Amino acid sequence: MKRSVEDTPIVFIGAGNLATNLAKALYRKGFRIVQVYSRTEESACALAREIEAEFTTDLQEISKEARLYIVSLKDAAFVELLPQISEGKGKALLVHTAGSIPMSIWEGYAERYGVFYPMQTFSKQREVNFEEVPFFVEANSKEDVELLKAIAATLSEKVYEVTSEQRKSLHLAAVFTCNFTNHMFALAAELLDKYHLPFEVMLPLIDETARKVHELAPYDAQTGPAVRYDENVINHHLTMLEDTPELQEIYKLISKSIHEHH
Amino acid sequence: MKRSVEDTPIVFIGAGNLATNLAKALYRKGFRIVQVYSRTEESACALAREIEAEFTTDLQEISKEARLYIVSLKDAAFVELLPQISEGKGKALLVHTAGSIPMSIWEGYAERYGVFYPMQTFSKQREVNFEEVPFFVEANSKEDVELLKAIAATLSEKVYEVTSEQRKSLHLAAVFTCNFTNHMFALAAELLDKYHLPFEVMLPLIDETARKVHELAPYDAQTGPAVRYDENVINHHLTMLEDTPELQEIYKLISKSIHEHH
Numbered sequence: 001m002k003r004s005v006e007d008t009p010i011v012f013i014g015a016g017n018l019a020t021n022l023a024k025a026l027y028r029k030g031f032r033i034v035q036v037y038s039r040t041e042e043s044a045c046a047l048a049r050e051i052e053a054e055f056t057t058d059l060q061e062i063s064k065e066a067r068l069y070i071v072s073l074k075d076a077a078f079v080e081l082l083p084q085i086s087e088g089k090g091k092a093l094l095v096h097t098a099g100s101i102p103m104s105i106w107e108g109y110a111e112r113y114g115v116f117y118p119m120q121t122f123s124k125q126r127e128v129n130f131e132e133v134p135f136f137v138e139a140n141s142k143e144d145v146e147l148l149k150a151i152a153a154t155l156s157e158k159v160y161e162v163t164s165e166q167r168k169s170l171h172l173a174a175v176f177t178c179n180f181t182n183h184m185f186a187l188a189a190e191l192l193d194k195y196h197l198p199f200e201v202m203l204p205l206i207d208e209t210a211r212k213v214h215e216l217a218p219y220d221a222q223t224g225p226a227v228r229y230d231e232n233v234i235n236h237h238l239t240m241l242e243d244t245p246e247l248q249e250i251y252k253l254i255s256k257s258i259h260e261h262h
Numbered sequence: 263m264k265r266s267v268e269d270t271p272i273v274f275i276g277a278g279n280l281a282t283n284l285a286k287a288l289y290r291k292g293f294r295i296v297q298v299y300s301r302t303e304e305s306a307c308a309l310a311r312e313i314e315a316e317f318t319t320d321l322q323e324i325s326k327e328a329r330l331y332i333v334s335l336k337d338a339a340f341v342e343l344l345p346q347i348s349e350g351k352g353k354a355l356l357v358h359t360a361g362s363i364p365m366s367i368w369e370g371y372a373e374r375y376g377v378f379y380p381m382q383t384f385s386k387q388r389e390v391n392f393e394e395v396p397f398f399v400e401a402n403s404k405e406d407v408e409l410l411k412a413i414a415a416t417l418s419e420k421v422y423e424v425t426s427e428q429r430k431s432l433h434l435a436a437v438f439t440c441n442f443t444n445h446m447f448a449l450a451a452e453l454l455d456k457y458h459l460p461f462e463v464m465l466p467l468i469d470e471t472a473r474k475v476h477e478l479a480p481y482d483a484q485t486g487p488a489v490r491y492d493e494n495v496i497n498h499h500l501t502m503l504e505d506t507p508e509l510q511e512i513y514k515l516i517s518k519s520i521h522e523h524h
Contacts, residue, residue, distance in 0.1 A: 017485060075487075075494045100487070100495045119463070121470055121485045126477055132466040158466070169457040172499050173450040177464045178471045179486035180516045181443045186480035186523060188435040195431040201381070202439045203476060204394040204420075208383055209440045210472035214465060215388055218448035223279060223383045224441035225337075225362070232337045233362045237434050246519060253515060254442045257508060261448060 005150045006030040011063055012053075013085055014072035015043040017122040018097055022070070025130045027051035029154045035063045039077075059084045068151075070116060072097040079105070086110045093144055099171025102164035103138045114139030116148055117167055118156075121178045134158040136167050187247060219261070226258035267412045268292040273325055274315075275347055276334035277305040279384040280359055284332070287392045289313035291416045297325045301339075321346045330413075332378060334359040341367070348372045355406055361433025364426035365400045376401030378410055379429055380418075383440045392417040398424045398432060449509055481523070488520035 010031055012023050015038035023033055024047075033053040038044035041057050048055035056062060059081065062069075071078060071085060075098055078085075086094060086109035094106060095116040106113035115138040120128055135152035138161065139145045145161055152159040162170070185206065189199040212221045225233035234255055241248035272293055274285050277300035285295055286309075295315040300306035303319050310317035318324060321343065324331075333340060333347060337360055340347075348356060348371035356368060357378040368375035377400040382390055397414035400423065401407045407423055414421040424432070447468065451461040474483045487495035496517055503510035 074490060075492050079494070100498060120467055121474065121483070123474070123478065123483060123485060125482070126474060128470065132469075134463055134466060158463075166457060166459060168498075168502070169453065169459060170463065172502055173453045173459075173464065174467055175486055175488075175499065175513075176446045176450040176453065178467050179484065179488060179520065180446045180512075181468075181471055182475070182480055182484050183488075183516055183520050183523075184438045184442045184446070185475050186484065187519075188438040189480050191431065191435045191438065195428060197428060197431060197435075199475075199479070201396055201432065202435060204396060205382055205436055205440050206443075206472045206475060207394075208390065209443055210468050212383065212385070212388060213444070213447050213461075213468060216385065217461070218444055218451050220387070221383070221385060222441065222444050222448065223385060224437055226437075226441060226445075228336060230337050232341070236362060236430075237437065240430070240434055246522075250442075250515060250519060251437075253512060254445055257449075257512060258441065258445050260508075261445075 005147070005154060007032075008068050008147075008151065009034045009066045010068045010070060011035045011037070011066040012047070012070050012072065013037045013062065014070075015047040015055075016072060016074075017124055018118070019070070019072035020047050020124050021120075021122040021128050021130075022072070022097070022118060023047060023051050023053075024127070025155050026151075031151075031154075034066055037062050064088055064090070067092050069094045070097060071095065075101055082106075082109055093139070093147065095139075095148065099136075099167055099174065102168070103140065104164065106140070112139070112141065112144055114144050114148055115164070115167065116152065117171075118152075119170060119174055121182070130155040131157065134160065136160050136162045136170060138162060138164060138167070187250070191247070222258065222262065224258075226255040227262050229259055267409070267416060269294070270330050270409075270413065271296045271328045272330045272332060273297045273299070273328040274309070274332050274334065275299045275324065276332075277309040277317075278334060278336075279386055280380070281332070281334035282309050282386050283382075283384040283390050283392075284334070284359070284380060285309060285313050285315075286389070287417050288413075293413075293416075296328055299324050326350055326352070329354050331356045332359060333357065337363055344368075344371055355401070355409065357401075357410065361398075361429055361436065364430070365402065366426065368402070374401070374403065374406055376406050376410055377426070377429065378414065379433075380414075381432060381436055383444070393419065396420040396422065398422050398429050400424060400426060400429065449512070453509070484520065484524065486520075488517040489524050491521055 035054045036048040044055035093112045094110045095114045117136045120133045137148040295313045297316045298310040306317035355374045356372045357376045379398045382395045399410040
């Protein structure tokens with residue numbers, strides 16, 4: 001009988017936002033997740049229960065029976081724990097999910113290794129639809145590139161092989177695209193709250209801003225006082241922000257940048 | 263026979279992004295747009311043709327027969343042209359569409375006046391679906407508030423009466439929510455371009471970032487290196503941005519702000 005990729009037994013090392021979303025998605029596709037490790041029992045147990053896996057909070061207790069180890073830890077923790085994580089894993093494939101860490105970090109620690117990076121914003125409170133999440137994979141052998149591609153392809157149609165260099169750039173661009181954008185929403189929510197206005201009123205604008213760049217390049221999609229250099233409005237807004245110097249500085253810097261780009 | 267709001271003959275003063283989208287939407291709902299004014303013949307003519315209206319580039323030639331004048335100009339131009347715009351309009355209702363200009367600007371120039379502010383990002387190249395655009399209206403009489411609400415209600419289900427003070431805050435929040443967000447997309451596109459990666463790869467992330475804040479408050483939706491204060495990643499990104507000091511400064515300031523808010 002031919003084995004399918006779903007027969008690959010997997011251990012998740014980490015039970016954060018990304019690991020939780022990815023493990024649940026793989027579980028639903030029929031993968032067997034044998035174990036979840038997390039530093040905290042609460043996280044390990046919560047994820048393990050949802051995907052019918054064992055859990056441990058002890059690195060020494062991590063199963064040696066899996067064929068794929070998916071490491072999804074905060075970068076600093078990963079670097080620190082790398083020797084213990086890779087110890088005794090023999091011929092298994094070890095991958096991390098970080099946009100920012102090069103594949104070469106595994107060198108000298110594992111025989112078969114790679115990167116399995118789904119580029120999306122993950123929160124435990126919200127289930128992501130993986131069908132449209134781009135996966136960027138990399139491995140130290142052609143066979144493992146194909147294996148990682150096949151696993152990613154069970155979840156998404158957008159699977160790409162990229163170098164560590166390219167992935168690093170994607171991750172940096174993603175920080176601007178997602179985290180900084182979301183912070184603009186957070187600052188807007190703060191402003192609205194100050195004036196007793198609900199954030200919900202911004203949702204149609206948020207949706208249109210996102211839809212727009214499917215059709216127009218962001219450069220062409222720009223509108224508002226900074227791009228038309230409406231000094232009246234800009235100065236008036238800066239006055240309104242006088243009691244929040246942090247927001248005023250952000251307003252100034254981004255408006256200047258918009259103006260200089262146009 | 264009862265007259266419906268659609269019988270209100272309208273003149274558009276201005277033929278920019280907002281005016282173009284709004285005039286076309288009203289035209290499609292059966293409103294009669296009698297005339298379009300713009301400083302440039304190209305803009306005036308292009309819009310007029312699409313909505314079966316006359317056009318002029320001469321303020322003196324603006325029709326005196328309309329019952330509603332919708333002024334949609336750059337703020338500075340509006341303030342400058344206000345005396346000429348309001349001259350001889352008698353009993354007609356004059357409104358502007360600016361988020362940032364108080365209604366009181368009309369005082370002493372017109373008898374009936376108000377504000378008709380659709381809060382959305384408008385570009386001529388893209389037709390906006392008005393059904394979900396919130397309209398914020400204001401007028402100097404109850405009757406005209408009702409008239410503006412009725413006109414807005416032909417386009418959208420979200421019509422609110424707000425004060426000039428509230429509208430100003432909404433507009434400031436909208437600059438953060440839309441313009442600054444779009445600029446983050448533009449900077450990401452620039453970065454990706456530098457590394458020969460296509461911007462399209464960011465679209466699923468952009469869509470999820472927008473969808474997420476329908477469910478989670480932006481504060482709770484935040485992810486990425488700044489919120490978990492992953493100094494390794496942050497410092498690495500700052501090194502990558504060394505040859506673009508402007509982006510580096512933006513990265514630093516927003517990351518600091520994210521970190522301080524969490």
